[in-house]
């Protein structure tokens with residue numbers, strides 16, 4: 001008999017937590033929650049995922065991307081560059097000197113986000129946003145959905161997106177057929193909280209006596225990577241004040257990825273935002289994460305220093321959802 005599995009994509013954020021609670025209220029059968037760990041999350045989120053598992057009683061499966069094979073492929077490419085058999089493509093060329101250096105450093109670290117950047121020789125960006133696909137979507141499909149479908153079962157993939165998050169999301173249907181496998185098993189996307197507001201999600205937490213992820217009370221707009229490539233100036237400033245260690249980690253990652261990149265420089269946020277017109281004009285010190293924070297302290301496109309933003313003593317309620325510490 002075909003079973004229909006309800007698979008909740010769980011991030012540790014307010015939307016997916018509300019969605020999980022909704023599934024519990026509706027007593028849906030064959031329920032499982034899956035957390036795709038990017039390796040770039042704040043420790044509070046990891047703690048919160050464990051907390052939600054404990055208080056709801058729903059097992060939350062952790063999945064991670066593994067880039068071991070791709071890194072070995074990249075190492076082989078470095079060997080080819082050194083041997084002179086690699087055909088350079090694109091605007092920047094590999095040199096034997098950079099390939100030698102990269103070969104010394106290109107090893108799997110076990111951190112999915114960092115390993116993904118090692119493979120690409122760059123960080124993802126809002127324009128080239130391969131992170132969500134490679135670290136989350138592909139892993140969910142490969143590690144969770146396909147094995148269920150290939151066993152002949154149907155899957156409802158629950159996604160905690162809300163229409164008021166943006167124009168693209170507003171156009172999404174609440175239910176959507178994704179694929180039918182050769183064996184007849186079907187995969188559907190299901191978006192049960194599409195018409196909900198952020199406040200309704202928090203209300204769901206209160207209704208069930210479950211606290212929300214503490215990051216919301218600390219000025220974080222969303223829960224996900226720390227920081228996310230979509231983080232704005234205000235969020236980055238909050239991170240720099242509250243979690244400077246996360247930015248130190250990023251600064252180290254920038255150094256490492258720069259050394260395995262043919263452009264010889266890789267910054268977490270685009271160096272072009274800070275005025276660099278080419279890789280030669282950029283550097284991790286002048287255009288990297290710490291320079292980006294300095295830039296975030298300014299307004300008017302970075303040309304004017306904003307003293308209010310820069311002054312940590314100016315204490316305003318920092319949660320955009322009206323929560324406070």
Ligand code: SF4
Pocket residue numbers: 038124129131132135223224225227228229230
């Ligand atoms: S949270 Fe942001 S940085 Fe992390 S995977 Fe998603 S889009 Fe990329």
